[in-house]
Amino acid sequence: MSKEIKVKIDKEKCKSCGFCVLYCAKGILFTGKKNNAKGFFYIEFDDKLNKCNSCAICALMCPEAAIEVFKEDKK
Amino acid sequence: MKPVYLKPESLKDVVTSYCPGCGHGLVHRLIAEVIDELKVREKTIGIAPVGCAVYAYDYFNFDVAEAPHGRPPAVATAIKRCLPDRIVFTYQGDGDLASIGTNEIIHAANRGENITVIFINNANYGMTGGQMAPTTLPGMRTTTTQKGRDSKLHGFPLRVSELLATLEGTVYIERVSLIDPANVIKTKKAIKKAFSNQLTGTGFSFVEVLSPCPVNWGLKPLEALKFVKDQMIPYFKLGILKDKTEEMKKEKGA
Secondary structure (H helix, E strand, O other), X not given: OOOOOOEEEOOOOOOOOOHHHHHOOOOOEEEEEEEOOOOOEXXXXXXXXXXXXXXXXXXXXXXXXXXXXXXXXXX | OEEEEOOOOOEOOOOOOOOOOOHHHHHHHHHHHHHHHHOOHHHEEEEEOOOHHHHHHHHEOOEEEEOOOOOHHHHHHHHXXXXXXXXXXXXXXXXXXXXXXXXXXXXXXXXXXXXXXEEEEOOEEOOOOOEEOXXXXXXXXXXXXXXXXXXXXXXXXXXXXXXXXXXXXXXXXXXXXXXXXXXXXXXXXXXXXXXXXXXXXXOEEEEEEEOOOHHHHOOOHHHHHHHXXXXXXXXXXXXXXXXXXXXXXXXXXX
């Protein structure tokens, strides 16, 4: 299990367009129930099963550059 | 943890004024990534248009000049001629480039100025509330064409890329879209080529991006992507319309 978060979403920048949710192949991004200062229900990342392979398609599709993606170091 | 994707340095850490699902944010990000990759941030000058992207100077982390409606190609020409070592690009919407500044863009292209033009085609005037633009599709509803654009009354949508491709002075013209990750990658490639052409002094490069405008189209962001795919792409065909890059490079080398 990874201890650190692989996909960091800047919740204040997120405008809930859902492009990342649509194109995430693993289906681990979803629109949350909390809203940010602008009133958008920001996207949340939940990877309990460690499905994320850091493909960064979510970051590629993000119009707000709100997503940063990290990968585990090889041991 | 090793970073796979980080926010580009050429983009400021601010919240943009764009609507959710707007293509402007994506194109801004791609331009910033390309400028970072080419390592030309310190000598880049952008020209912001009048339209939704009017605040581009607040979002880009390099010099940006503002030009009156439709005049970025003229301003870019002046900057490029005075400071030939800089990378000058204009960022224009369809109201700005295809309607108000048609004259400017045609002559800048015909002169073959060594600049890069990024043209955002969202088929309406976004900032002012979604009025009909020259690129509005036949039958498309806007605030000024309530019953849909009538070709007999309002004419036909203007294909700017095809128009410019007929001019001698242009070197590289491509039309791209943002409908899925594959097309976003293609868009980035096209933007990178347009900027590289300027670095090598090849000449006028033009990239038209079909961009979603969900709020003014009255659609949700994901439906807007579908609208681009189903309605816009059949009229505005994607692909490279003109590429004289290699010829021009040979000519320069000879």
